[in-house]
Amino acid sequence: xxxxxxxxxxxxxxxxxxxxxxxxxxxxxxxxxxxxxxxxxxxxxxxxxxxxxxxxxxxxxxxxxxxxxxxxxxxxxxxxxxxxxxxxxxxxxxxxxxxxxxxxxxxxxxxxxxxxxxxxxxxxxxxxxxxxxxxxxxxxxxxxxxxxxxxxxxxxxxxxxxxxxxxxxxxxxxxxxxxxxxxxxxxxxxxxxxxxxxxxxxxxxxxxxxxxxxxxxxxxxxxxxxxxxxxxxxxxxxxxxxxxxxxxxxxxxxxxxxxxxxxxxxxxxxxxxxxxxxxxxxxxxxxxxxxxxxxxxxxxxxxxxxxxxxxxxxxxxx
Amino acid sequence: xxxxxxxxxxxxxxxxxxxxxxxxxxxxxxxxxxxxxxxxxxxxxxxxxxxxxxxxxxxxxxxxxxxxxxxxxxxxxxxxxxxxxxxxxxxxxxxxxxxxxxxxxxxxxxxxxxxxxxxxxxxxxxxxxxxxxxxxxxxxxxxxxxxxxxxxxxxxxxxxxxxxxxxxxxxxxxxxxxxxxxxxxxxxxxxxxxxxxxxxxxxxxxxxxxxxxxxxxxxxxxxxxxxxxxxxxxxxxxxxxxxxxxxxxxxxxxxxxxxxxxxxxxxxxxxxxxxxxxxxxxxxxxxxxxxxxxxxxxxxxxxxxxxxxxxxxxxxxxxxxxxxxxxxxxxxxxxxxxxxxxxxxxxxxxxxxxxxxxxxxxxxxxxxxxxxxxxxxxxxxxxxxxxxxxxxxxxxxxxxxxxxxxxxxxxxxxxxxxxxxxxxxxxxxxxxxxxxxxxxxxxxxxxxxxxxxxxxxxxxxxxxxxxxxxxxxxxxxxxxxxxxxxxxxxxxxxxxxxxxxxxxxxxx
Numbered sequence: 161x162x163x164x165x166x167x168x169x170x171x172x173x174x175x176x177x178x179x180x181x182x183x184x185x186x187x188x189x190x191x192x193x194x195x196x197x198x199x200x201x202x203x204x205x206x207x208x209x210x211x212x213x214x215x216x217x218x219x220x221x222x223x224x225x226x227x228x229x230x231x232x233x234x235x236x237x238x239x240x241x242x243x244x245x246x247x248x249x250x251x252x253x254x255x256x257x258x259x260x261x262x263x264x265x266x267x268x269x270x271x272x273x274x275x276x277x278x279x280x281x282x283x284x285x286x287x288x289x290x291x292x293x294x295x296x297x298x299x300x301x302x303x304x305x306x307x308x309x310x311x312x313x314x315x316x317x318x319x320x321x322x323x324x325x326x327x328x329x330x331x332x333x334x335x336x337x338x339x340x341x342x343x344x345x346x347x348x349x350x351x352x353x354x355x356x357x358x359x360x361x362x363x364x365x366x367x368x369x370x371x372x373x374x375x376x377x378x379x380x381x382x383x384x385x386x387x388x389x390x391x392x393x394x395x396x397x398x399x400x401x402x403x404x405x406x407x408x409x410x411x412x413x414x415x416x417x418x419x420x421x422x423x424x425x426x427x428x429x430x431x432x433x434x435x436x437x438x439x440x441x442x443x444x445x446x447x448x449x450x451x452x453x454x455x456x457x458x459x460x461x462x463x464x465x466x467x468x469x470x471x472x473x474x475x476x477x478x
Numbered sequence: 479x480x481x482x483x484x485x486x487x488x489x490x491x492x493x494x495x496x497x498x499x500x501x502x503x504x505x506x507x508x509x510x511x512x513x514x515x516x517x518x519x520x521x522x523x524x525x526x527x528x529x530x531x532x533x534x535x536x537x538x539x540x541x542x543x544x545x546x547x548x549x550x551x552x553x554x555x556x557x558x559x560x561x562x563x564x565x566x567x568x569x570x571x572x573x574x575x576x577x578x579x580x581x582x583x584x585x586x587x588x589x590x591x592x593x594x595x596x597x598x599x600x601x602x603x604x605x606x607x608x609x610x611x612x613x614x615x616x617x618x619x620x621x622x623x624x625x626x627x628x629x630x631x632x633x634x635x636x637x638x639x640x641x642x643x644x645x646x647x648x649x650x651x652x653x654x655x656x657x658x659x660x661x662x663x664x665x666x667x668x669x670x671x672x673x674x675x676x677x678x679x680x681x682x683x684x685x686x687x688x689x690x691x692x693x694x695x696x697x698x699x700x701x702x703x704x705x706x707x708x709x710x711x712x713x714x715x716x717x718x719x720x721x722x723x724x725x726x727x728x729x730x731x732x733x734x735x736x737x738x739x740x741x742x743x744x745x746x747x748x749x750x751x752x753x754x755x756x757x758x759x760x761x762x763x764x765x766x767x768x769x770x771x772x773x774x775x776x777x778x779x780x781x782x783x784x785x786x787x788x789x790x791x792x793x794x795x796x797x798x799x800x801x802x803x804x805x806x807x808x809x810x811x812x813x814x815x816x817x818x819x820x821x822x823x824x825x826x827x828x829x830x831x832x833x834x835x836x837x838x839x840x841x842x843x844x845x846x847x848x849x850x851x852x853x854x855x856x857x858x859x860x861x862x863x864x865x866x867x868x869x870x871x872x873x874x875x876x877x878x879x880x881x882x883x884x885x886x887x888x889x890x891x892x893x894x895x896x897x898x899x900x901x902x903x904x905x906x907x908x909x910x911x912x913x914x915x916x917x918x919x920x921x922x923x924x925x926x927x928x929x930x931x932x933x934x935x936x937x938x939x940x941x942x943x944x945x946x947x948x949x950x951x952x953x954x955x956x957x958x959x960x961x962x963x964x965x966x967x968x969x970x971x972x973x974x975x976x977x978x979x980x981x982x983x984x985x986x
Binding site: 337340341342344345346348349351352353356357358359360361362363419420 | 528530549550551554562565566567568569570571575579580582584588589590631
């Protein structure tokens with residue numbers, strides 16, 4: 161009973177509930193959605209966003225915000241697509257993606273944690289620089305991706321698990337190490353109140369820097385996954401991803417004020433956003449009304465989930 | 479050899495001097511009180527030693543060696559551990575994690591050791607008798623429990639020098655006894671304790687020696703066995719001292735005695751029968767007469783600022799009488815309409831529209847809110863002695879004092895009936911402070927009433943000296959516990975009534 165109560169009070173609970181309900185809804189609306197192959201295809205499409213949201217959620221937990229993650233995906237995407245066309249090997253491409261992502265993360269982290277400029281301004285500015293670079297490198301969509309990476313991404317491991325999940329697992333595993341170390345407690349303390357954390361002798365500058373570095377790392381893995389999925393480059397591919405990642409975090413119960421929520425919430429949140437899109441497509445809604453309809457579904461979904469979550473919190477002895 | 483030695487410590491915050499010349503040294507195992515009035519620099523000293531604030535000048539020696547403390551991490555490494563007056567606990571973490579937050583133990587150098595956290599936190603929490611709360615979130619604790627956890631957090635770090643900054647001000651007397659016994663135990667084992675408190679009775683019961691601070695300067699260090707309360711108060715209050723006995727009184731006594739009826743028989747401008755102070759759950763009775771100055775003082779956070787804000791309608795509905803007519807207001811907008819004016823010490827948040835011009839900042843009340851046309855700027859600027867280039871420049875480019883004068887002038891343009899001021903000269907330099915006092919006097923001469931809270935006791939005394947009709951109310955835990963009039967208004971009396979209210983009434 162106590163355990164049940166804890167699950168209901170868990171900050172990721174409303175978003176988990178949303179996912180369960182929408183998977184069931186999709187099962188009714190979209191023919192064959194619940195089959196293995198269809199689920200695999202769904203995961204391949206949504207995993208880049210999930211990875212990006214995990215990166216964003218760590219930044220939000222530390223009390224910051226990073227609105228350059230989508231632009232980073234665009235830049236790494238076009239770099240991978242153009243270099244692949246010139247015959248760069250898959251291993252080298254992975255290395256290049258990581259270097260780019262970590263460099264962007266380090267730049268953001270440096271300006272925010274050490275120079276102490278507002279995170280919104282820094283990442284707003286860097287997102288323009290980064291997407292500008294992406295457009296210069298590849299003004300029109302094109303390029304390619306090595307077959308080895310594309311085929312791997314679209315294949316299954318052990319016949320059943322989509323290989324795309326491995327990309328997600330790598331990022332989540334690194335977060336897990338962070339989560340099990342004292343740096344997790346330091347992260348929550350810093351996000352709650354940076355001055356109190358500083359008083360307590362926590363190296364707040366380092367923690368802040370690490371969150372942006374992690375977001376940069378997540379961007380590079382997300383870009384690798386997305387480029388392998390698309391098999392091509394497009395400088396505009398990351399544009400909608402930033403807000404989707406932030407929305408996924410908020411849906412997952414992560415506070416924009418910092419220090420509250422769980423990274424798992426970001427996973428459920430992005431999963432839910434993907435499910436909504438599938439439902440809209442499954443219903444056969446005309447293209448022009450799709451944005452309108454998905455916005456409406458998201459709003460109704462979040463509203464009911466938040467209400468359900470609130471009831472759960474309010475019931476026990478408060 | 480002294481364990482800690484501080485020489486010539488200086489600290490300025492902008493134009494405000496917090497520490498001018500602090501000198502003292504303590505021996506191992508000594509329990510030293512740091513004592514002084516509001517704004518005397520006690521907390522700044524604690525913050526410099528704990529690395530939260532960097533000193534501008536001066537030398538700190540530990541064990542005879544000069545040390546550089548530039549962050550809490552370095553000071554903690556040297557064994558200097560301080561509790562924070564405003565708490566350093568994270569509401570979103572459990573009590574046990576907060577207790578060991580500064581020293582989180584690990585397994586294999588990387589994994590957080592949950593069992594060890596539990597064990598270390600339990601040891602510290604058992605000492606303050608809160609071990610049953612170790613798995614609760616700090617947000618769910620009461621205020622006094624939070625301060626006990628803050629104390630336990632310092633204990634867990636095994637301090638060589640323990641600085642307790644006002645940790646006892648929110649505690650019950652039973653909690654204080656727990657802290658007292660632990661402090662004695664620590665001192666026996668050689669830990670030096672610096673104890674900062676406003677409560678004289680606590681200082682005398684716990685400390686060996688006392689260092690007195692006044693206006694950022696250390697007056698001296700004395701053995702508490704060789705000094706009495708009166709001479710201690712005299713030294714912290716400065717030269718003004720009328721030889722009054724150190725009077726103890728309680729809240730009950732006050733209830734029987736009407737606390738605040740002015741001597742003068744002039745017309746009552748404003749009166750409140752039941753002014754409710756929500757965070758204390760108390761009601762206050764208050765009236766002020768034409769051309770009267772009402773100062774509000776007391777220890778930090780006893781409801782002074784809440785009293786001012788409640789009258790201005792910031793805490794919901796207020797009922798009262800203004801010039802013999804009943805009124806009820808629910809918002810500052812309604813209060814302004816009736817002729818109330820409000821001046822906040824926190825200019826950045828509640829005073830200026832910092833990016834806008836001086837002209838717009840003056841116009842905002844009379845022209846924008848009340849729609850009565852523009853003010854006579856040049857007259858206002860000249861009268862108030864405001865230094866500026868032109869009216870179009872953004873107000874943020876002015877000094878703090880000049881900004882505050884601009885904000886006063888926004889109210890002057892419509893001659894307020896009652897000026898409510900909440901620590902208006904906070905962070906304002908001496909000259910501008912004098913100008914503000916003169917403006918307050920002029921307003922009173924024109925028939926206004928001024929009700930002003932101040933954390934600077936000397937300021938209240940010097941304003942009262944200028945104004946024939948003045949009172950100072952002393953607040954404690956949301957009640958007015960004493961009223962000082964005429965010759966009673968001295969720094970010594972304000973401080974001693976504030977403190978004796980605390981020790982007489984005990985913690986509630």
